Amino acid sequence: MSGIDESLRPQKSRITIFDEPVICSFCSHDVYIPYEVFVNVEQPGVDVRHVRYIAICQHCGKAKQFGDPSHFEKDEFIWALNQYLISIRSYKIKVSFYVGKKNNDKITKFTNKLIQDFGIEKENINISYLKGVAELQIKISSLNEIQTIRTQIMNSARRLFITIKDLTIK
Ligand SMILES: [Zn+2]
Known part of the structure; x- marks a missing residue:
């Protein structure tokens, strides 16, 4: 079994304990930032690591606490x-969708939904409109793969009864 001989770094990561992934019990996501916490209780003479972590779920913000159960087994450290x-990647998204002649409401609703879904800053979104078709150009940073982002956008559109004309992500 491989392992690390240093503390977990406070960076976005997936974590395993004896190869079991740490999964959030509130939202089922598995991306955390772990923080080492110092435990006051000292047991002199006992060779046990008192490292504890509080890991913050990067999806819902709930905290999970766990220790480091590394130990010696027959003179071998496990x-x-x-x-x-x-790593967080940057994507450029171009999405066009049908809005009809007087339905600016759809543009606003869809734009707001995407801003909410992806935490987009206003300056990273560009809206244009031509002959019943609106186009959004968006820059986002995400931990997710292109396929996941595509599915998220399609689902949001479906929920708002918006028909996508074209969607490119790169
Ligand atoms: Zn969570």
């Missing part, structure tokens, strides 16, 4: 914790 760092 590392319990593994950390897989996740």
